[in-house]
Amino acid sequence: MGAGPGQTLRVTVWGEGRHEQTDPDVARRYPTGMHGAVAEAVRRNLGDGVDVRTAVLDEPEQGLPDDVLEATDVLTWWGHAAHEEVDDALVERLHQRVLAGMGLVVLHSGHHSKIFRRLMGTTCNLLWRNEGDRELVWTVAPSHPIAAGVPNPIVIPAHEMYGEYFDIPVPDELVFVSSFTGGEVFRSGCTFRRGNGKVVYFSPGDQDYPVYHHPDVQRVLANAVAWSAPPGDLPGLPPVARASPGWFEPGPS
Amino acid sequence: MGAGPGQTLRVTVWGEGRHEQTDPDVARRYPTGMHGAVAEAVRRNLGDGVDVRTAVLDEPEQGLPDDVLEATDVLTWWGHAAHEEVDDALVERLHQRVLAGMGLVVLHSGHHSKIFRRLMGTTCNLLWRNEGDRELVWTVAPSHPIAAGVPNPIVIPAHEMYGEYFDIPVPDELVFVSSFTGGEVFRSGCTFRRGNGKVVYFSPGDQDYPVYHHPDVQRVLANAVAWSAPPGDLPGLPPVARASPGWFEPGPS
């Protein structure tokens, strides 16, 4: 099943889930985990058409056994401290599933996750500073569905700074550009088509700030999930195949 | 003649030239006109391979009679207060020449010039504030020739703010994004291929600030001129033509 008309969009919100265990401030800020806040944002904005579950690193099979992944149309990914613990075999399965059509929404420090770096083919390096800069998230593609329903700019009173140069491929679509109190800028909302799948990177969301409780950020999270959804059942991997002359011609009836 | 190997690149720096006449501060800031400073920047950085002339609105035929335009490989354009005075017939000639292959570098308030709006097909509207914000010009395409040789960011101590949403088509290449003291961001360096010609928009350069004396800005101006140069003689307008079957096959010898 997938996300076509009359179908329910199946979303899995994956979280590393470590800061919530080790840092009481994070646990207080996100009582259901950061993944809990992201899941709630998707549910609140997309309503009945969506079925959202959460998964975390410390669950069996790192939260994504085959049956879960095969029942996921869109996956959101937040990680930070434990990127290297994610199994390479899982990364390979994630990669194949994105190329086969699953949507992927990579959040904040997920820029350095194995799956994002593999999909991008670059270092995904950037500048950073965790000193509570105000972040302004400016829309530069006002007709893009990911920017629907949010003010221009979104004002995030305090956040970690992420700054250019952000070493990603040129995005297919640049939706948001952020500025920070210190003067840095960052391409904070980007889309990438890869194989039959759609990938969104959205940078707001550090564990040290209540960013995922921000209504405008929540709306973008939901928009990104909706935008990256496959049209129905996943199309599968693009084939490599020998093609006979005229293979596309209608056959005899 | 054009800009191929062994050829001299012929650059015409067009300036509106009005603020220099009416505002003593501008005249003091730019004793040879703003166009004089732009021309000097191109000469200094591109050296012997370039032949630079200037032209201003109040000259005969608005500085761009046929013989001048036909001897121009790359045109730079700065205008502000007198966009509407530019003859529609001249705009038509400029448009045709860009589509035929001439490079065009549009500067700052030239965003609202007739030629830029005609090439873009949009309003080219933006937000602005003339209160001496510091502008930081960030490179987001480090391997692009237009960004060669400048620091990331370029620091402009005081400048007019130009802010998003900047109503232009999605640039073919986004080279620079600026931030301002007030927190606004702006896509300040953009390229656009149109017909056989190349167009660059670069936003720094308000009459109330000595921006065109800034060495890094000067380097970008020269880089933009070099990048937008045609490969030799102008290719001419892309044709509309009936094509017989096999028209591209080599003929009998």
Added chain:
Amino acid sequence: MGAGPGQTLRVTVWGEGRHEQTDPDVARRYPTGMHGAVAEAVRRNLGDGVDVRTAVLDEPEQGLPDDVLEATDVLTWWGHAAHEEVDDALVERLHQRVLAGMGLVVLHSGHHSKIFRRLMGTTCNLLWRNEGDRELVWTVAPSHPIAAGVPNPIVIPAHEMYGEYFDIPVPDELVFVSSFTGGEVFRSGCTFRRGNGKVVYFSPGDQDYPVYHHPDVQRVLANAVAWSAPPGDLPGLPPVARASPGWFEPGPS
């Protein structure tokens, strides 16, 4: 009213409507006009969520009086022989409405229409040959909604050839590339964001062939209409405005 959740998408299918009057073959091929076939394609595929009307050049106010245009969320445009007869004032109104957020789907010979050339800023020239080449329409962006539900390639047994170089700006998204019996290729499905509006160009659809009765072509027409729809009420033109420092900050409650 617009095209948000629970709203009806209001589509106006504009046709030049001349070939149907002067060429009996075209009249036989398209008994309700080419516009009739396009309208039917949209209705059949988008169903109850859409309200489709048709308009033609020879109606009062060229089919698009203010009240009709103001009640149009997406406009499709087919013209060929009478581009020059379209009033410049109407073109200006169309242009403003697209920039304000209306979707526009330009079809086939509409590449040379005044509104498309104005939005593109280029000649929109191309090569052509009307000798019944087979056209294959290849999808190069398989995850794009405009390509949903059609085979790769779409096979059009006989059609007019349109060939490169097609003088348009680089499309924001290239969805389809066609080949023809004679070996020419053409970027036949392209999207362009302009202002707050979305523009699609789709080339199949010559009056001398029953292309608009082709089920796959019909599906693309409907997909293009759906994709270019505004999110609800039209946002209006992007503003030019002076911005005070901190204008975006939340006010006192």
Added chain:
Amino acid sequence: MGAGPGQTLRVTVWGEGRHEQTDPDVARRYPTGMHGAVAEAVRRNLGDGVDVRTAVLDEPEQGLPDDVLEATDVLTWWGHAAHEEVDDALVERLHQRVLAGMGLVVLHSGHHSKIFRRLMGTTCNLLWRNEGDRELVWTVAPSHPIAAGVPNPIVIPAHEMYGEYFDIPVPDELVFVSSFTGGEVFRSGCTFRRGNGKVVYFSPGDQDYPVYHHPDVQRVLANAVAWSAPPGDLPGLPPVARASPGWFEPGPS
């Protein structure tokens, strides 16, 4: 040393070099190897400003020991039968060097090489048929330097067919689109910026056809090498770094 003004551009043409050993037809067709023909094309077109060497898989360290790679500004890559034999450690070094600024020109069946797939993040799958289709290589970006000096289309009398869907990221710039006798199309000339490096994919060049002796193909090879050259010394990898507030401000003199 690198490729700035007055510097010599150092090009390494890497070839798998196996078909030449195992297939007498290939050996006859390319007496100095396919790599020899590619090297000759670059030398002939770029002349004195370039220093070209060749390297093949069966040389020590697969032809690319550290000192060779560190003396390479642009690398061209042709492989086919032995992609899996290329050492992962070498692929890692190639990847790092491209991101640090080295140009990379990937040719034909190199689409499935480890380095290209790693840079793209996709399967790079495609359709193929080796039956001597005529390939027409159409320019869709006439002002791009990679298309300079070649006819539109380039006519290749007989070649292997490569067809869509070609599973690559959306190219930053699409320069060429090919058609084949059988009706397939292919995005045959593409550019991609990755890190500080520039990547070109150009599809003509199968071992079973004398494509690399074709003067127009040779010109494109040389253009691609010139376009992907770094501006001087390689900039190095984009950094990940903490940035103190105001780090970009000029220090005290």
